[in-house]
Amino acid sequence: MSSLKHAGPLPRDSDIAIVGIAGEFPGASHLDELWPLLCNASLVISPIAQQGRWPASQSTGYCQHAGFIDNAHCFDAGFFSIAPVQALHIDPQERRLLQSAYHALENSGYFLDAHGDVGVYAAAMYAHYQRLDEGTTPFSTSFAQIANRISHRLDLHGPSLCVDTMCSSSLVALHLAATALRNGECRTALVGAANVHTTSGKFRLLCDGGYLSRSGRCHSFGAQADGYVPGEGSVALVLKTFAQAQKDGDKLWGVIRGSAIGSDGGASAFTVPVAEAQARVMQKALERAAVGAEQISYVECHGTGTPVGDPIEIEGLAGVYGAARKAASPLSIGTVKGNIGHLEAAAGLAGLAKVLLQIRHRQLAPNLGAIPANPKLDLKAAGLRISSHLRDWPGPHLAGINSFGAGGTNAHVIVQAPPVPAPCTPAPTGEFFFPVSGHTPEALRQRIEHLLQWLDRHPDATPYSIAFTLACTREHHRYRICVAASQLDTLRTTLRLALDSAFEDSRKAAASLPGPPVPSGNSAMDYQRGISVDWNALYPQKYLVELPPYPFGRQHFDALNAESAKLTAPAEPPSPKASSLLQWTCIPGTGPSLLLLTPTNVSIRAWRAQIAFFQRQHFNLLIPIYPGHDDNQLPPAPFTLPDVADEIARYIDQHLTGPIHCAGWSLGAAVALHLADRHPHALHSLTLICGSARFSYSIPHMLRAFSKEVHHWRELIDLQLGNDLQGKCTLLAGASSQALALYYPLLRSHDLSDRLSSLSTRTLIIHGAADTCISEQECRQLGRLLHSRIAVLPGGHLLPITAAMSLNTLLLEHML
Structure with a gap:
């Protein structure tokens, strides 16, 4: 697109565009809730005992704090046509990522053309949701299922695999997906990772190794660093090559210019990182991105807050980035772990999500836990500074993301802001149809409520863009309404009235018709009767907006915790x-x-x-x-x-x-x-x-x-x-x-x-x-x-x- 304006280096056709994203984090059920949390320097770590996940008799070692997502064991089995008894034995990480993957596809506009040529690259590192004891009903889970379930339930035909390199898993999965896209193995890639604390034994295991914080904080780069705090979360991204995204007219969250992975080898103890090895993957990613270290203005660090790991990461950063900078312009660094904890297998994508939000808002979020700073870190000599307060981020917006596995697998990704598109032609005006649907009456009611709240927050949205997004880029379910409006005020009023309706199953309406359904010419009436409507013909111009995601049901499934089942x-x-x-x-x-x-x-x-x-x-x-x-x-x-x-x-x-x-x-x-x-x-x-x-x-x-x-x-x-x-x-x-x-x-x-x-x-x-x-x-x-x-x-x-x-x-x- 020759009309695009670029604030940084020109994206290349083979670069990887991020066209959709979704996630849930401690303290943030959706991505749009994460940015206020970061801006306000919020700490959302909570006492384990308050969660009631396990009986008080089950020890979590010396660790008493963690990051928890809401409704970690909840799932909408009916939406994905999964029997409840089957859902009970599906790993919660698999369930949460399946829902996040669906939300990411919604965010990308995938359902406008659900072509199926999508590869799934998932990441996980704990498979504790299983029961194999004698005298019990046995069940087990597999990492492969996490990716394969997404491909199966969403009818995606590309490569489908799950990666475990411990804490670097999600960025390694991202690297593999980017490579597959460049090689033409799939047209679109879905990358995701999830981390859920399913057993108290996980905490005891990590405490025995001395990995976790006794203070209940991730003091990344701070003098009080004493280990990390585990956090839960689920993150999913939708990727295409930049050329394909341009062709499809997609909105972009960011562009991945380059990535690299590598191993520590045998230079140190098995779980002790190696600065030279980390520096090698940073340098290789920069070379693939075709940018100099001096052009990078922010790095989202691994920064787990361990006494050993933080100084080694700073040493690696200093060797690659610090050496290329002038003393007057140190490189800003930070990590999301101080806010939400270490999401382990999902940590790399959580860091990338933070960077994408910083790019969108043109600001750097404050880093938590580094005051007072670790005296072992000579940041000034290293050419680095910790982003300690919310401040503007002048362009060009080029950032690096670090993610390192405890076994020595390292990953580094270079991401840049998307090119700024030229002003769009004005959206069409007139009266439009707004179809809204849900798998259940409750889901439909929630979608209407969420849409009303969204309209209040976005008074400048155009009716056409909302109608296009609802009609063409969202799936249509059994329970339906369709309202007509030309102004947002009318749309609000009509939706509020619809909340008092008794929602009917459109499948029953279609089944009651004598013979095959025949369109009446009234799109709203046909839609509510379950008759197919050619929405793409009604809305030929693409104006995608980020409407609220589908509100999944929250039925609780936990086969491991007998006490929870009793409660x-x-x-x-x-x-x-x-x-x-x-x-x-x-x-x-x-x-x-x-x-x-x-x-x-x-x-x-x-x-x-x-x-x-x-x-x-x-x-x-x-x-x-x-x-x-x-x-x-x-x-x-x-x-x-x-x-x-x-x-x-x-x-x-x-x-x-x-x-x-x-x-x-x-x-x-x-x-x-x-x-x-x-x-x-x-x-x-x-x-x-x-x-x-x-x-x-x-x-x-x-x-x-x-x-x-x-x-x-x-x-x-x-x-x-x-x-x-x-x-x-x-x-x-x-x-x-x-x-x-x-x-x-x-x-x-x-x-x-x-x-x-x-x-x-x-x-x-x-x-x-x-x-x-x-x-x-x-x-x-x-x-x-x-x-x-x-x-x-x-x-x-x-x-x-x-x-x-x-x-x-x-x-x-x-x-x-």
Whole structure:
């Protein structure tokens, strides 16, 4: 493209373009969350014990800290057509990289032309997810599966292999992929690596070798360097030759000019690095890149923070880069390990991801852990300086990345900023179709929510580019919507309305048609009926934007940790007993348990929005049905609210393990307070919605206020709860006048105001600003609880219905 402007050396046709990237890191679920973390010099290492990965009886040696990703053992098996029992025995590293690979292909626009001529070059170094003991159900994993699974599930036909050179694995895989592209072995290459801590034994193994930090920090190049902190992560890149990327009109993240790999040989002990060997691969990569050492303005170092390794790496850098620089312009160096830990097999790609973000933002991120500096490192004499604060990075943007394996395999990569394209022609205007889909209704709902959040962050995006990206570069799944809009404001409004829709399976719609599907000429209608639409004809001009990735489901799979399996086992309903006050509705899930306690004469169906939301989060949901409510008969003997609380506590003791969360609404909040007071160790957290320690209004006042609010919100209640019955009727629990006559004295006598200061359960208090059943003073009184915070939402006493989204978000944040 002769119209391209270059801030550095001209990319050559055989150079390697990075056209797509995706990743997850400690503290950053997606790549766009990593840059703020780096800019703010955030440390996201956490205590191992807080994760609850393994029973407390399992030692991790002297290492007490590590970097963890969210939901490491979670996977969307259904999306990839993998049976749950099969997914259980797939290495979590394989699962996480499969999802990251899919996201990277989305980011690259691959599905615009899913040609299949894609090689997969994966990296891993720990295969601890296996069980071969006598007397157990055996299973084992193979590194080959990590790459082969991606090729199989995504129908990719190029070379498929996995590399293990320990900590340099991912850059070695990158080098092999670049070589294959230059040799014409595939048109596109997918490079990826994953690292997940699957056993506590890994930490003991590394502690025995003295590799890990006792201080819980990667003090790279710092005086306190005492070893590294292991980190989890998954990174995937999509690569093409620069010539192919130009031909395809791809957006570029960066260009790899050269790479080299080599070994320490036998010059030192097996795990002790050799400066001369590291220098050789740096020099060879520079030669292949056809640039001088003096042109490189930043190096992302291996920098593990070990007393032996850091000085040797500085010596190698000084011999290649330092010697080529003037004293007034030292080379800036840094490493991402100070922020997120050492991602081991994925460390090289994590460092490359940081460099690509620095290139995109034209800034160098601060390095953590090097203050005070290691006195053994004479950085000034070496012509180097540690990037200690966020600062501008003037071009040309040429960088090196180091990655060294404990067994002596070294890798170095030279990357440059992509050429700046000439200004694009304006995007077409007019009304466009915006197709959005998901493998499940929950996934579709999340995609809409994420798209709305993206639109708020990108007010200058063009409607055409969004429509093109959704229609032409994303796969289309079973549950679908398609909206038309010409302006972003209209698109936002239409998408928000779509959130309240009942999403239908497009396959059923297509199957109901008599004979083969026939396009109607209305693309939106055809799409929602499961009929193929030629989106490429509708959007012939390529305007790719980085929309949010597909929201994979989060079902938990961990075959190794029996204690974890026990903690997440769905609850079984209790055996009926004549003395039982309660009946139970149980909705099993693999996550934590959540008790939902309902108001007087309100059906458990009033929790409909919460049930749907927390089912998507895989919570184990339990809702007791009070005596006299929803067909649960009144007992012959009188009972009190403490009796109900005791009955719930017995249920917890007999049927549940692991963390138990409780959300009580109105009368349910009163029951929840008694539960926390009488059984202080039963609950992990407590949420009181429109609750009170002592009801200040009279019962008639509360009844009138509640009835008035129900009437005010009748249309929304009908919409949310109404099926064959009107919503208001569905909302009520059908308690008889005899039953209600028993509950009113319980409400009047409820008084735990003197006990609040002694309750220790972590509590969230949610109050409706316009609640006329519960006063603001009652809410403030609950604030006397020891570990509590108050959140006020717009609305009255029906917050779980009228402010469901905000309330659900508060609940989830509080519990997790």
